[in-house]
Amino acid sequence: MALLEVRHLTKRWPNGRLALDDVSFEMRQGEILGLLGHNGAGKSTILGITLGMVRPDEGEVSIAGHSVQQQRSQALSHVGAIYEAAHFYDYLTGWQNLRVLCSLSGWWDEEEARRVLKLVNLADRAHHKTKTYSHGMRQRLALAQALLPRPKCLLLDEPTDGLDPEGIREFREFVLKLRSDFGMTILLNSHLLVEVEQMCDRCVILKQGRKMYEGPVPSREKKQGVYHLETPDLAKAREAISQAGAVMDPVSRIVTLPDYLNGPQMLKALVESHVRVESWQPHMPTLEEFYLGKTSA
Ligand SMILES: Nc1ncnc2c1ncn2[C@@H]1O[C@H](COP(=O)(O)OP(=O)(O)OP(=O)(O)O)[C@@H](O)[C@H]1O
DSSP: OOSEEEEEEEEEOTTSOEEEEEEEEEEOTTOEEEEEESTTSSHHHHHHHHTTSSOOSEEEEEETTEETTTSHHHHHTTEEEEOSSOOOOTTSBHHHHHHHHHHHTTOOOHHHHHHHHHHTTOGGGTTSBGGGOOHHHHHHHHHHHHHTTOOSEEEEESTTTTOOHHHHHHHHHHHHHHHHHHOOEEEEEOSOHHHHHHHOSEEEEEETTEEEEEEEOGGGSOOTTEEEEEOSOHHHHHHHHHHTTOEEOTTTOEEEOOTTOOHHHHHHHHHHTTOOOSEEEEOOOOHHHHHHHHHOO
16 A cells, blocks of 8 residues: 555645646655656645645545545654754754754654654754754754654655755765665655655656656666667768667767667667667666656657
8 A cells, every 4th residue: 555645636826826737646655756846846735735734626645544634633643744944943952942843743752852863963962052053954953853753754845955965965865774774755855856866766757737757766777778879970870770760869879769679689780781889888868868858848
C-alpha cells in the first residue's frame, strides 16, 4: 500500500488562478520522491494541501490510509515537515525553541529531543541561542523539529535553499541516512535538479499545475536505444543513420534507434559505410535534459 497518496487534486485560488489541475501520484514506504517544476508550477500548493493548510477544490491526500481532508489529526500524526522558512525565537536556545514549538502541539519528550539533536549534529550547540546559529544550523534545527514526532513521512520544501555547498552535502547525507536507518518516506520539493538526481528514487514533474511525468529519476536509468556518436565523418554518418531508420540530432549527435535495431547493429552499419567512429556510447540523459524536455514544450 502507498504511504502517501495524492488523488486528483485540483486547486483554483480565489483570484481565479488554477494552481493544480487533476494531479495524482503516490509514494511507497521508504521512497524519496522529488517534486519538480518551474516557479508557480504548483509544488508548494501540493505541500500546503498535504499539510492540511490549503483546502483543495477537488481530490484529497491520504497518509498511511488517513485522509488529510477528512481525518486531519490522524493523517498528520505521521508527518514531519520543513515548510517555508523556519521561524525560531532568536532569544531562546535551540533546545528551548524545540520545547516551545513542541508544546504548541501538546507533546514533549526530553529523551527524544536529545536523540534527534544528536542525529542532526546539534547536540553541542543545543543550549546556545539560535541567534548565534548559521543558516545551516537553523535548517538542521528545523529538521530536528520535523523529526521529533517520529514521523513516517517527511515533507521538505526547498530544504537546502540558501545553504552553502558544504551545508547542502551535509543535509543530503542526513536525509539519505533517515531513509536508510529509519525507512522514512520523504517528499522533496527542490529547484536543484542535481539534488533530486543525487537523492531521489523517483520524481514528479509539474508544469502549470499539471503532472507531466511520474517515474524513476531518468538519469539513473540507461535509456534503451539512445547513443552518442563522435565522428569526423558527419555527412556519411547522417546518411547511414537515416538509411537504417534511426535519427541523429545534428548538434548533440545523439542517435535514437528504432525498436528493431540495437546499438551494435547500428555501429556495424556505420563502420560498413566507412564512417570513422571515434566513440559510440549509450547515452544517459541528465535529469536537466529530461526535465527541460518535459517542461519546455
Ligand atoms: N495564496 C495564493 N493566492 C493566489 N494565488 C496563489 C497563492 N499561492 C500560490 N498561488 C499561485 O498558484 C500557482 C502555484 O503556486 P505554487 O506556490 O504552488 O508554485 P511552486 O511550484 O511552489 O512555485 P515556486 O517554485 O516559485 O515556489 C502560482 O501561479 C501562484 O502564483
